Amino acid sequence: MTIQANPIVARRSPGPDGEKVITLAALAVGGQGGGVLTNWIVAVAEANGYRAQSTSVAGVAQRTGATIYYVEMCRDTGRAPVFSLSPSIGDVDILIASELMEGGRAIMRGFVTPGRTTLITSTHRIAAVSEKINPGDGRVDGADVVEAMGIAADHVVAFDMETVAKKAGSVISSSLLGALAGSGALPFPRDSFEDVIRGSGRGVEASLRAFGDAYEIAKGTKPAPRPEEATAPVVPVLHVPQKLAAKWAALEARVAALPDEVRDMTALGLKKVVDYQDVAYGSDYLDMVEKMAALDAAPFDLSVNAAKYCARALCYDDLLRVADIKTRASRFERVKDEVVVKDDQVLMLTEYFHPRFEEFTTTLPKSMGKWLQRRKGIEAFYTKHFDKGRRIRTDSLRGFMMLWVVSSLRPIRRTLLRHESEMAHVTAWFNTAIEVAKTDPALASEVLANYRLIKGYSDTHARGLSKFARVMGALDLLKGRDDAADWMRRLRVAALDDVKGDKLDGALATVKSFAG
C-alpha cells in the first residue's frame, strides 16, 4: 500500500462566505502542452470571477519526463487567499493525467482520493523507454491501472483524448480541457472555456473541435473513440490471378478440411507463405500443418502453433523478401498515406541497406555461394570495398530497378544458399516437434513457439539463432517431466526478456539443477 490511512483527517475548511479552494493537478509527459492547459484553466477561472494561482516544476528544457502542473482557485471575495504551491497527498479535487500510466502514477503518489477526486485521464499509451527496449513485448498492461482508477477516484472520466484531439486536427491539451469542462468538476459554463480558447489565437478552430468532442464524450452525449485493441485486425486481401485460381482453390480446400480450431490461423499462414514465395510453397506449408494436426486432438493448440510458427519459419527474412516488399505498389501507397503526401507534392524515398558478405553470398546459388564463402581473400576484398551502408532511392528508376532485380530472383529462391540452410534448420526443428508431439503435445507446442526467438537481420538474427539453440538444448533435460512444457515456456520468456541473455543463463542453470 502506498497510501497510509492517516490518523488525522485533514480536509480543507471553507471561507466565511462558504467559498472553497479548488485544487487541480495535471500530470503530463514533457512536450504534451501541460503549460498551455494550465494557462487556459487559470484564464477560465479568472474569467469566472475566481482568483487562481498556478505553479509547475517544469524542470529543464527536455522532453519525455513526467511533469506536474498545479492550479488552485477560489471565488474572489476581495481578499487574497493563501494558495498552496504544490499538490498534497489526499488533497486534490481534480486530477488531470495526459496518459494512462501518468494517471496511474497520480494514484500511486496519493493524489487521487476516494470520495474526493475527479480523475480525468486520457487512456492512450506513450510507451516508456523501458517498455520499448525489450526484445519481446515489454509493454505494461493497463488493466490494473484502469481498475485502480475506479477504486481510487470519486469520479472517473477516462477515454482516449489523444485520438479525439488528433481526429480534430488538434493536440491533447484541447481535448483535456474539453474533458475537464464536460466532467462538471469546475463550476464554470462551457462557453467560458471556449472563449479562452478563442482568445489564445493559434489553431483556434481545431482546438474548439477537439474541446467540443471531448466535452460531449465526458458528458456522455457522444461515444468515446474505441480503443485500438478492440478494432478488428485488418485482414489483408489476397489477389489471385485467373491462371492460378484453380491451384489456389485446391489449397483452400485443404484448409477447409482442417479442424475448426486450426482453420483461421492456417488460412492466414497460407496467405503469408504463398505471398512470400508461390503456390507450391503453400502446399509445403500445408503438409507441415496437416502432419501436426494428425497427431493432435481438441482443442488443437499444438496445430494452431504449428500453423503460426511454420508460416513464420518458412517466410525467413532474406534480401529477396526485403526487396520484394520495398518494390510493391501497395507499399508505396502505404508510405504516401503514412507520411501524408499531397497531390502537388513529390515524395522521395531513401532505403537504408547494409548488405554484408554473408548476405551477398547466401543470395547466390548454393555452389557459388559456398565457393565464395571459402575464399577469405574475396571476403576481405568485399569487406573493404562493399561492406558499407547503401542508400537506395526507390522513387528513382535506377534505385527501384536495383531492388526490382533482386526481388525478381524469387522464382529461383529454392536454389539459393540461404534457402538450403534455412530449410535444414526448419526441418530439424519441425521433426523434433513431431517427435515430441507423439509423447508430450504440450511440450511440442512450446517447441514450435520457440521459433519466436528467431528474428532480425545480421547480428540480431545470429543472436536469435543462438538463443533458440540454447533454449532447444534444454529439451533433452526436460523430456519426460510433467512440467516440461511449462519450463520450456519459461526458458523462452527468459530469453525474450533481456538482450544479454543473463536471465536465460539463470533459467538454464535452474533447469540443470533439477534435471541435470
Next chain:
Amino acid sequence: MAERSFAKEVQKLKQGEGDTFTGEGILAITKALLENGVGYVGGYQGSPISHLMDVLADAEEILSELGVHFEASASEATATAMLAASVHYPIRGAVTYKSVVGTNVASDALSNLASGGVTGGALIIVGEDYGEGSSIMQERTYAFAMKSQVWMLDPRPNLPAIVKAVGDGFELSEVSNTPVMLQVGIRSCHVHGHFEARDNKRPPMTVSDALENPARKLDRIVLPPATYLHEEEKLTKRLPAAQKFVLDRAINERFGTPGSKVGLILQGGTYNTVIRALNRLGLADLYGDTEMDMLVLNCVYPLVDSQIMAFCEGKDAVLIIEEGQPNYIEQQIAHMLYKAGKSVKLEGKGMLPMGGEYTGQVMVDGLGAFLSDYAAEMLPVAKLAANEDPIAIPDLSKILPARPPGFCTGCPERPIFAATKLVEEELGEHHISSDIGCHLFSIMPPFDLGATTMGYGLGPASAAAFHNENKKGRRSISFVGDGGFWHNGLTSSVGNAVFNKSDNVIVIVDNFYSAATGGQDILSSRATNKTKQTQNSIVEACKGMGVKWIRQIDRTYDVTKLRDTLKEALTTEEEGPKVIVASSECMLNKQRRVKPELAKAAKDGKRVVRPRFGVDEDICTGDHACMRLSGCPSLSVKDTGDPLRDDPVAAIDQTCVGCGNCGEVADAAVLCPSFFQAEIVSNPSAGEKRRARRSQKIISWLQSRRDAKRVAFA
C-alpha cells in the same frame, strides 16, 4: 537566446505606477530590480532562474534607456565577481544563479565580496533547486550565508512579498555593507500571480558614471591587514546593523494570537504550506487568519536574538519549521534559549522529517504531531479520529514504468551515445565520466553510459586519476557539453589533461547552445547575436590549450564516422588527450528556428523538403534493437494486428523530425533494412515533377505486370 522571443515578457517590464503586473515569480523579481534602480545585472542561466536572464537579454531597449548594464556571465563565479562594482561605488547590482550548484562555483568570489563588504546594494538571487523534481544534489545554500556572513532573505511565496523582498534586500545590503542573498524556491519562481507595479527607476549612478570617476577605498580591499578588520567589522558593525534593520523594518512578520502557549517559527518560503496545513487542521481560514502564534522569518539569516526570545517568552513549546538539513536555524535558536536558561520546549526536526521537501502532507503530519503533544485542545475533535474507513487502493508501484527525462525527438546527442555503445560492443566496456547537461541522460536507458558526474565542465577532470600504466591498455572516455566547456571545462578539464599528459579521450558535445537551461547563446554558438560575440571555435580553443589530437565532426548523425573516430581515439598511439568535438544543432532550438522559416518558404511557393522517417512493418521483425540504440520519443512500438506475429513492431509517429538517426544507426550497427527516409517536396520544380511522373509510370507498369503473375497481397 537566439531562437525564442521574450517580447511579450519585455512589455511587462515596461509597466509603471497604476498597472497590475501579471506573470511568474521570477519575472516579478526582474521587474522589481528595475523598480529599485538597479545599475547592473549578471548571472548564469539554470532552472529556475533562467527566465530572468532570458527576458533581460531581450530587453536591451529598456535597459539602455535606464542606463542599466546587463550581461550573461561566463559562470556563477564571474557573476559574483561582477558585484565588485558595488564595493566602492554606490551602485545597486544584482546577479542570479541556480543554487546550490551555482553558489558552489561562486564561493571564491563570494568570500572576497563578503569580506570587504559593499557600498552599493548587492543582491544575489539564488534559485533554490531543492525538493521534489529537483535536478541537483540536495544541499542548502544557508551554509554559504553563514560561513561568508552574507544575509539571506526567504520571502513568503507570493508576488507582492517577493517583490518587496527585492527592495528590502538592496536596503539591507546598503545599511549593513553586506551582500544579500534572496532565496526563491523553484515553485516560487514559477508561481503565477499579480502585484501592483511601480515606475522603473534610473540608477542614481550608472556603471558608466563610475568608470568616468574611479574610486577606491583601501579598507574595502581584501588583503591583510584589512582582512582582520573586515572580520571585526562583520561582527561589530555589519551584523548589528542588519539585525537592527530587520527589526526596524519588520522584515519578519507575526501572525496569529500573540501570547498563546505554543508557537511556530518558520521560513517565509514555507508560509503557504503551513497555512494550508493549519487550514486542513481547522486552525486557519483560507486567507491565513489564524489563532496560531507564528513568527515568519522572511530574513532567515541573521536571526535577531531578541525577536526570537520575545516570541518564545511564556510559551510551553515552539516548533521550528525549517526545510533541508542540517537544521541551522533550529540549532541557533536552541543555542539562544539554552544560554538564556529558558525551559520552553523546542521542537523541529524529529516532529518533522530530517530532510526532504516539506510538502502538504508532511506539514499536516508534523503540525498534527506537534499539536497533539503540546496543545491537543486546539485540535478540533473531528480532526483527531478517523471517521472514514480507509479504502484499500491497489499498489501500482510495481506496474508503472518509470519515466525519467531523456533526449528529445531528433536530438543530435543521441547518435553520439549510439556510436559509443557500438564502440563498446567492439572494444569492451570503458570507464566513462559524464558531465552536467542534456548529454547526462546517457546515464539512463537505453544507453546506460557514464559512471560519475562531478560538476559543470568537470567531466574530463573527473577522469584525471585514470592514468593507465599500460600505454596500449584501455582509456577512459569523458563527455563535456559546450556549455560546460566554456563555463570551466577549457581550463579545468582540457588544460589539465594537456598539462598532465593524459592519454584519455574527451568528447565535447557541441549543440550550439546552452541547451539544457533553455537554449541560451554561448561563445561557440553559431547564431549571430547583436550583443554578444559568438562563433568562437571550440577546436581552436582546444588547440590553443595545447591539444594535438583533435577531430571535428560536423554532423553527429553520422554514426559510422563517430564510431570510427571514437575507436581511433581509443586506439591511436599518439600521446596526449584525444579530443573529439561532435557538433550538431540542438533539435529543439533548430525546430524553433527552422519550422516557421520552412512554413513561410512553402507558402511563398519555394521548393521545401520535409524529411521524415518510417518503418516497413512487414520487414521489421520486432526485436527492438533499434530502440536499444535510440530511445527517441517518436520511435515506439505498435501492434500489427496480425495473429501470426507475437511481438509489436517499431513505428515512427508524426512527431518525427527526420534527423536521420534511425537510418544511420541501422546502417552502422547493421540492424535491419526496415527504415526508410521519406522526403516530401513541396513546390517541386517542373522538371522534378516530370521525372517523378515518368519513373512512377514505369514503376507502376512493372508492378502490375508482376502482380498479374502471382498470388500476393493486394
